Amino acid sequence: MIRLAYIDPYAVPDTRVASLQILQNVDAFARHDMQVFLVTPTSHTSAESLLGRSVSKGVIFSPLDDPRGKWYFPFNTQKIFFLRAFRWLKHNPVDVIYTRNLKTARFFLSKNLGIPVIFESHEIFAQSFKESHDLSHVKNQRKYEALLKNERFVYQNSAAIVVLTSFLEEDIRRNYNVSTPCIISPDGVDSLAVDAVPTPATSPSPSPCSIFYLGSLHPWKGIPTAISAMRHVTGATLTIAGGNEEQIATLSTLALQEGVADKIHFLGYVNPLNRFQEISRHDICILPLTKTSIASRYTSPLKLFEYMAMGKTIVISDLPSIREVVDESSVFFAESENSDVLGRVLQHVVDNRDDTKKRADTALLLSKNFTWDHRAQQISRTVHHLLLKN
Structure with missing residues (x-):
């Protein structure tokens, strides 16, 4: 059985839309020949309160303490969480890392762990930033260039990219000139x-x-x-x-x-x-x-x-x-x-x-x-193929 670490710097379960999507994804992954370790900051919400049921037995919650927002840690940096997740991986061997968070993917790809990283892309962040910010401002221009740099690195170095639409794949390949394997897998329904x-x-x-x-x-x-x-x-x-x-x-x-x-x-x-x-x-x-x-x-x-x-x-x-x-x-x-x-x-x-x-x-x-289970089957096949190649 594949051991997959789904890592995100925000708590799961949670009422955030992204967190709910992640919860439904890992629940379905675990029904399709995967043991999923959900590595996120500690959550104060139960899966039952969001799904109306428990998640699949193959989902193992692996919460990490997150000092953000606490009185003794007045910073909003995610670096502390990344370092703790890095330490967690040292003690919990997995076959693949999966994330939809750009900074998370950037961090673990830069560590050269020898573990394939699959990045799930929901947008081109640089493009979205460009559409909503005035790039004539120096600060915005720097953020835009940083996003371009980080996205290029993640798209070039990921073992595979999961995209929601063919248009997203098209724009990734055109803007970043990458040949990384892509799987087009729309969202789904529970x-x-x-x-x-x-x-x-x-x-x-x-x-x-x-x-x-x-x-x-x-x-x-x-x-x-x-x-x-x-x-x-x-x-x-x-x-x-x-x-x-x-x-x-x-x-x-x-x-x-x-x-x-x-x-x-x-x-x-x-x-x-x-x-x-x-x-x-x-x-x-x-x-x-x-x-x-x-x-x-x-x-x-x-x-x-x-x-x-x-x-x-x-x-x-x-x-x-x-x-x-x-x-x-x-x-x-x-x-x-x-x-x-x-x-x-x-x-x-x-x-x-x-x-x-x-x-x-x-x-x-x-x-x-268009169900989470249908999506999980698609992505599971990609993961198996990647691991066989390695």
Whole structure:
């Protein structure tokens, strides 16, 4: 059995989206011929509180003390954690190191441990930084150049790179000129959690129709476009779940300015354990993603697969990264960042509920191909191949 160390400098389990993804990944890895050591800072959250069940027996939590945030350690550096993880590896032999954290990959690759390192990439950090920062400032230029240097080193020296989309692989190869083996493996859905939810209500609900968004409220998620789109929608309300108080306050102000405050309800934080029950309560689910590189080329939206697995009608931005997974047979597309078009599409869906069920049913069937277990099988084959070569 392969012994895999999944190392991350943030606590797992945790309510952070990345931490939840990691937890679901290692849970699935352990069901596919791997013993997984989850090496992270000590967590104060249980897996049961997030998944509704215990993780697979093959997952071994290996928490390391992390001084960050404590009164006697006023620094936010991750170096202490890396050194402790390095010491842990000296006493716990493993066959492969797996991480999605760039600094973690950079640190362990620089140590020449003789252990293959697999890096899971969710974006090109330098590109995302460039899109969101003014590079005319010297400080930002230095950070950008450091990201370029670190990403090049990691992509060149990893044993393999796991990417979410073919576009991410394409950009990695073009920007960094690397020949490192890549495996394209989209995110997935927790099929065990879905199976534990009562049969989703796919039949039309009484008026008004309920439109739903669940996720973070980061700018690239496109929530302002969805709020503006509600100017063109009658007979429906929009519920937005997620975000912090400051983000919700800003979006609430926008709703007032657009004259749609009476159509929009902010649900706030939803415990991951309850996300499928919450999805099941609504009729139409949306993902109004923007045209940023992370959304248009790199994202593999967890919520898309969760909406699909719950048999929901989905309206989503028409972007290359999304069309790599779904088409018009399973979702309704709307032009990204165009509130008028999104509003018209939403109104069409609201007015034609019988027609929309066909696409929802197709999406439900398609979701069987996008589970954490399916992903674990893919990556497990790559790991076995790497170890046989070595």
